[in-house]
Amino acid sequence: MHYIPVHTQPYYQQLGFRWGDFPEAEKYYRSAMSLPLYFGLTEADQDRIVMSLRKILL
Structure with a gap:
């Protein structure tokens, strides 16, 4: 997954x-x-x- 909520990044965790x-x-x-x-x-x-998506979703 390339999207990770900004507030969960270490820098922002240090900010509270x-x-x-x-x-x-x-x-x-x-x-x-x-x-x-x-x-x-x-x-x-x-x-x-x-094919991988079909296996997962169907």
Whole structure:
């Protein structure tokens, strides 16, 4: 997962922010999924990603 709520980063934890301070951001963090996406992604890579998602979601 590439999105991590800002308030959970060590720097912000040192400033006093804690888990539970922003429940909607934390809810999104728990439910979001990042998919591989980059210029060099081959068709075979795409097929493997799609098949993996199908196994998980269906």
